[in-house]
Amino acid sequence: MSRYIPLTDIDSNAPALWIDTQAPLGILHDAAMHRIRAVTEALEEFANEQNENCEASMPSYWAKVLAVQLRDGCDLLDVLGKNLHQII
Template identity: 35%
Template sequence: MNPHMPMTSNEGQTPVLLVATQAPLDELHSNAATRFLAGTQMMESLASLDISQAKGADVQQLAQAAAMLLRDGCDVMDVLGRRIRARV
């Protein structure tokens, strides 16, 4: 496994956001969990919002930000899973 894996949320042709694939397992888990929690909290805020009073652009921006956080968490969990399976 390469020492750094580009994250899915990279824009453009040159990836600038990377996962350190050799980071300690507990650090990978902690970072993924933080992103899942932040994304979940954003989605819970959206769920409790009175959509009839919300601006469409605001809802879309919150949803896109939550999706990016959740995708980042999935990327880190992918590395974590590969590392754990390699140990077995």
């Protein structure tokens, strides 16, 4: 596995955001959990919203925003899993 791999949810051919695959496992885990918790909390807030004046495009917008964070978290967990399999 390469030392640095780009996040998979990029919008260009030249990625600017990378994961250091040799980062300590705790750091990879913390970064993944931070992103996944942020998505979870935002979705919980969105689900609890009782605002009927919300524009129809807002759920689509938030879905895209949250999907980026969730994909980043999954990328980090993939690297963490590969590193753990090398140890075991």
